[in-house]
Amino acid sequence: MAAATEQPKPVPAQAPQPAPSPAKPASDDAPTSTAAAEQSPATGKEGTESKAKDDDALDLDVGPETGSVVDMDVFGQLLEIDDDDTHEFSKTLAFDYINQAEATFVEIEEALSKKDLDALSRKGHFLKGSSAALGLQRVQHLCEALQHFGKRRDARGEGPEVSEEEALARCRALLGRLKKNQKEAKDWLEGFYKEKA
Secondary structure: OHHHHOOOOOOOOOOOOOOOOOOOOHHHOOOOOHHHHHHOOOOHHHHHHHHHHHHHHHHHHHOOOOOOOOOHHHHHHHHHHOOOOOOHHHHHHHHHHHHHHHHHHHHHHHHHHOOOHHHHHHHHHHHHHHHHHHOOHHHHHHHHHHHHHHOOOOOOOOOOOOOHHHHHHHHHHHHHHHHHHHHHHHHHHHHHHHHHO
């Protein structure tokens, strides 16, 4: 019966808080949100670096660049359609795609400057299909993300709708990565057909 008289220990009203961390140097003090980035003036190199850090954080859900530039299973099927060793059919498709992609990138930049999310989604969808036909899997993947960002969703087309500002920031952050991967795809295609000449 002695155990029944033991009183419960009082529970603290609030969990103990960790000690504050020391102040960071000014160069590490990058804004963590788009709103914070817009409030702080982007002057000089430091402002540009802060914006770049913010953009990098925005497109993390796109995922890493995996696989080769070209899916050879898809590209190989295209080569099988060629009538001869000159690969004229597939070469024409490849170079038409390169020209088409360059024009589409101009249109994507125009849509960004006009803050036209619908156009960004359409251009992402369009370039996704063209790149998929050639097996340009990295470009295809990023174009699909652009298509979804234009619909104010995450890179997989899921999740709650984000604000227009957040969607535009995601598209802007993705564009540099998309251009880099498009250049790699273009270089690969040009190199492939140069070897076959």
